[in-house]
Amino acid sequence: VGLSTRFLVIYAYAVVVLILSTYAASYIVRIVVEEKASRLVETLMASVQPLALILGKILAMMIYIFGMFLAMGLCIGISWLGTSRFGDVGAAAGLLSSMAFELSGLWLDLWTAVIALISLLLAYGGFSLLAGLAGTCCSRTEETDSAVSVVMFTVLGGYLISCFTGAASSHTMGVILALCPVVNVFCAPVQYTLGTIGAGWLVVSWLEQALLVAGLAWLTARVYRQLLLSRGARIKLRQLLSMAKKKEVSA
Numbered sequence: 431v432g433l434s435t436r437f438l439v440i441y442a443y444a445v446v447v448l449i450l451s452t453y454a455a456s457y458i459v460r461i462v463v464e465e466k467a468s469r470l471v472e473t474l475m476a477s478v479q480p481l482a483l484i485l486g487k488i489l490a491m492m493i494y495i496f497g498m499f500l501a502m503g504l505c506i507g508i509s510w511l512g513t514s515r516f517g518d519v520g521a522a523a524g525l526l527s528s529m530a531f532e533l534s535g536l537w538l539d540l541w542t543a544v545i546a547l548i549s550l551l552l553a554y555g556g557f558s559l560l561a562g563l564a565g566t567c568c569s570r571t572e573e574t575d576s577a578v579s580v581v582m583f584t585v586l587g588g589y590l591i592s593c594f595t596g597a598a599s600s601h602t603m604g605v606i607l608a609l610c611p612v613v614n615v616f617c618a619p620v621q622y623t624l625g626t627i628g629a630g631w632l633v634v635s636w637l638e639q640a641l642l643v644a645g646l647a648w649l650t651a652r653v654y655r656q657l658l659l660s661r662g663a664r665i666k667l668r669q670l671l672s673m674a675k676k677k678e679v680s681a
Contacts (some may be wrong), residue, residue: 436624441593443546444616447553448589450499454491454554455561455581461487462565463574481651484562492554545619545632552639553615557585559646566654584612592616601626608635615639 462484478486564577591613595603604626607617618635621627 440620443620444589444592447616450495450554451557451585452582454495455557456578457491458487458558458561459565459578460574462562463568463571467571481654484650488558542623549619555643557581559650563650588612588616605631
């Protein structure tokens with residue numbers, strides 16, 4: 431696989447993760463801050479568990495976004511089938527060939543689609559939980575942009591690193607990218623598809639990402655109620671960890 435093809439695949443997947451994460455995080459932060467600022471959440475907590483509130487938002491947004499991607503894929507497929515019946519679709523392959531993008535060396539099959547879906551779900555879960563926590567650390571709607579920025583900078587950091595380093599064909603670099611937190615959600619499935627790492631390293635990367643998602647869910651379960659009811663200055667990271675520790679001790 432050539433360098434131009436590697437960069438194309440890495441960039442295309444990274445853009446999908448970037449759009450998915452930023453769109454979902456922005457929505458989740460804003461809706462959490464609005465509910466908290468309007469004190470609507472205090473009424474909801476009378477009958478709904480705090481963790482269920484954020485998970486409901488995450489699942490609802492997940493269905494909407496993944497449904498949108500599925501609809502786009504179906505539209506592209508229908509358009510391709512329709513065009514193939516009345517015209518020559520070989521021009522698309524010729525265009526890719528003229529741009530030096532050779533896709534025959536990639537592992538592109540149904541299993542690749544499954545890998546991409548699992549990786550996107552893990553990325554979505556991690557960034558969405560982070561967005562929920564960032565939103566509850568705010569007390570006023572004026573702080574929404576700063577909370578969104580926390581998630582955006584995290585996502586952009588992983589995106590930029592993946593774009594600058596992901597095209598490397600070294601096995602060692604591929605393993606590092608697959609195991610590096612945040613960066614691995616952009617790089618692990620692509621490095622496997624490009625043949626840089628094996629299935630074992632991909633599974634290890636998934637396990638690492640799943641543990642991070644589980645850790646964020648655990649933290650959310652411990653502090654979410656306190657954060658929703660807190661008022662005043664924005665909660666910092668040190669205060670957040672202190673809340674989790676105190677609740678654990680009191681239990």
